[in-house]
Amino acid sequence: xxxxxxxxxxxxxxxxxxxxxxxxxxxxxxxxxxxxxxxxxxxxxxxxxxxxxxxxxxxxxxxxxxxxxxxxxxxxxxxxxxxxxxxxxxxxxxxxxxxxxxxxxxxxx
Numbered sequence: 001x002x003x004x005x006x007x008x009x010x011x012x013x014x015x016x017x018x019x020x021x022x023x024x025x026x027x028x029x030x031x032x033x034x035x036x037x038x039x040x041x042x043x044x045x046x047x048x049x050x051x052x053x054x055x056x057x058x059x060x061x062x063x064x065x066x067x068x069x070x071x072x073x074x075x076x077x078x079x080x081x082x083x084x085x086x087x088x089x090x091x092x093x094x095x096x097x098x099x100x101x102x103x104x105x106x107x108x109x
Contacts, residue, residue, distance in 0.1 A: 029064060030056030035103035038090050049089050051097075052082040068093060 007014070036053040051068075054061045058081070065083040069076045072092060076085040085093065094104045 029060050029100065031101045032056060033103075035105040036097065037107050038094050038097075038104050039107040040088055040090055041108070046086070047088045049085040049087065049093060050082055051085070051093065054081070068096070071096065 032055050034053065034055065036051055039050050039052075041048055041050060054064075061081070061083065062078050065076065065078045068083065068085060072085070072087075072089055074086050074089065076083060078084075090106060094106060097104045
């Protein structure tokens with residue numbers, strides 16, 4: 001007996017609704033003229049990559065942070081107008097941002 005049959009037995013009057021697919025929207029990021037800064041630091045002995053200097057909307061920068069984290073399968077956060085990625089991914093992040101049309105400046109090390 002599969003799950004659908006069990007649910008029908010438990011809730012005989014229920015009519016299942018159509019599957020709702022998440023809304024996929026095409027969102028274009030604001031491309032600025034000034035370069036974003038990509039730097040490397042160690043905090044508590046662990047390497048992190050920090051991206052700062054985005055002058056557009058914070059929501060756009062959060063979407064970019066989410067995309068970077070999922071692309072490289074790493075943890076990170078968005079705090080105080082900067083993206084913090086766990087690990088040293090400067091070269092990969094800079095390449096991805098350059099492909100998106102951003103100007104990126106490498107700072108430190």
